[in-house]
Amino acid sequence: MGNNGPVVAIVGATGAVGTTMIDIIDARESVPWSEIRLIASPRSAGKVLRVRGQDITVQALAPEVFDGVDVALFDVPDEVSAQWAPIAAERGAVAVDNSGAFRMDPDVPLVVPEVNAANASERPKGIIANPNCTTLSMMAVMGALHREYTLEALVVASYQAASGAGQPGIDRLQAEIAAVAGKDVGVRSGDVAAALAEAGLPAESPFPAPLALNVVPWAGSVKDDGWSSEELKVRNESRKILGIPDLKVSATCVRVPVVTTHSLVVHATFASEVSVDAARKVLAEQPSVVLRDDAAAGEFPTPADVVGGDPTYVGRIRQALDFPNTLELFVCGDNLRKGAALNTYEIAETVAAGL
């Protein structure tokens, strides 16, 4: 630890999530970091970014940059984390990793502080994993309800934002929206794709189909039996975070033309009956959750309303008419904040508090 407080490093500081981490460090004074190191690929090294009033030069990733670091936050591709998080840990840092490289490693805790903060201190490899953004969008809500009613099953459909695919995803959606604006497309098969080609957009895209004026039932890579990696992450990570190894989960992940903030429709079954009023009371008491649930007054969360905020928003809470002990919910969370940068930083705060 430095003289006046711990040292933090942000690896992947120039990406969509890294940039949001810097915003969060600027806005929160919870940890008096004595030094903030910004680390990125050699391509971005040398850039100067302003954090907490200081100009900081981005350094290229190398083993030495972790010397003296207490907490290293990683937002880089899986294979980069797989190589470099252990190096950071070896040099004495606690690595908090937002890739998929370590999430299912039994020796790496997968942490959402308001659900399982205690797990952050059991870290035999010196690595703590941050969950996938889609899973994270519902964990504060489901964790709070599980503590009271014991969760047994989740059926989930996602409405995932373009920024889940990083800055290239945001850029692509904005370019597609500009290409279809003012045109009468989305009315004949293939006319959206034709408008994108006509506007000169490259056929190569972060998404496997046009996203403007469309929804795309795919996110992630191909896994066995038709499942996407994203859908299996929702299942496996929910089980690990909530500590319910046999939780029943089925998820279908769909990309929608929203810049940032993932939404989920959740059909959640509990061991005992839960009334809508009881669920609302539990959720209203959860500091990281905001209840927006009055359909008659037109009150429910939407991504355009939630984006840029820290809490998870929940509404449309209904008791299923034909399924016992089951609630229907609509949940929104900013996938760059609680879904990525914010939760990673909250893990860092938890770690720093224990140093």
Place this chain on the structure above:
Amino acid sequence: MGNNGPVVAIVGATGAVGTTMIDIIDARESVPWSEIRLIASPRSAGKVLRVRGQDITVQALAPEVFDGVDVALFDVPDEVSAQWAPIAAERGAVAVDNSGAFRMDPDVPLVVPEVNAANASERPKGIIANPNCTTLSMMAVMGALHREYTLEALVVASYQAASGAGQPGIDRLQAEIAAVAGKDVGVRSGDVAAALAEAGLPAESPFPAPLALNVVPWAGSVKDDGWSSEELKVRNESRKILGIPDLKVSATCVRVPVVTTHSLVVHATFASEVSVDAARKVLAEQPSVVLRDDAAAGEFPTPADVVGGDPTYVGRIRQALDFPNTLELFVCGDNLRKGAALNTYEIAETVAAGL
């Protein structure tokens, strides 16, 4: 019946669905109508539209326009249907109604021809109802699977297009897309709404929140216990069409920024085990269903691909990992065609064949 064939009337001929009905009559030669009457509100009367090579003048709605009509297709608001479909029936027409006025009337059959065509001939009131577009998007698929495996439960999340709210919905979405194009919005709470206001769009909208760069978890009117009318229609109409009065159904309906074509994520539980291969085989044999299901090859349906077509498209078929006898599916159907005009016209074809 006219000399050379039956007489058809289209009530609501100038709306989004009525216009699509005319396209369908032009494209299909299944029924040799001897006369086609176009009927609308007095505001639209006098317009001339071209159908099957003839110029036809739109007439104002009045009892006499139904004299001599064999089949009257209605796409008008609930209260207009409630008043006028019985008048058409009284004058000797079979009224095929696409409003919500008669769908749950026990003396009115609710028909999807490939699922329950026989019911169309039991019509004590001379009225046949066409289902809601969201329900219709999955009926061809679920009907085919139910015949083989006996459906027991459905958990549904919808991705509904703007044109579900008619031409005003289409116009609004296009105006909103134009208002946000080229702007860096969708990144801070409320910035989409601000961009719409700045572009001069009226605050009054067919949707209860901005739809561009957003998703809105609401469609229809407010019903008891937080449910929307759209969600209860999915439950009640699925039960009636499939003839399963105790079918378990939970639906959450969400509007997305797509012009036309509704998509549904469906979690369907059957009385017996269904493999993915068996389901694919059943669906591939269904004439009104197109299977697009090869995730490894990037093949799945999307609205931008399906729009303007007659069939229901299905893909992303997976066996649920933790729920017995359960499939996950992604279904897309053009809500103006199979979801409204096409199914209504297919009912008319069924009726005409029995005249």
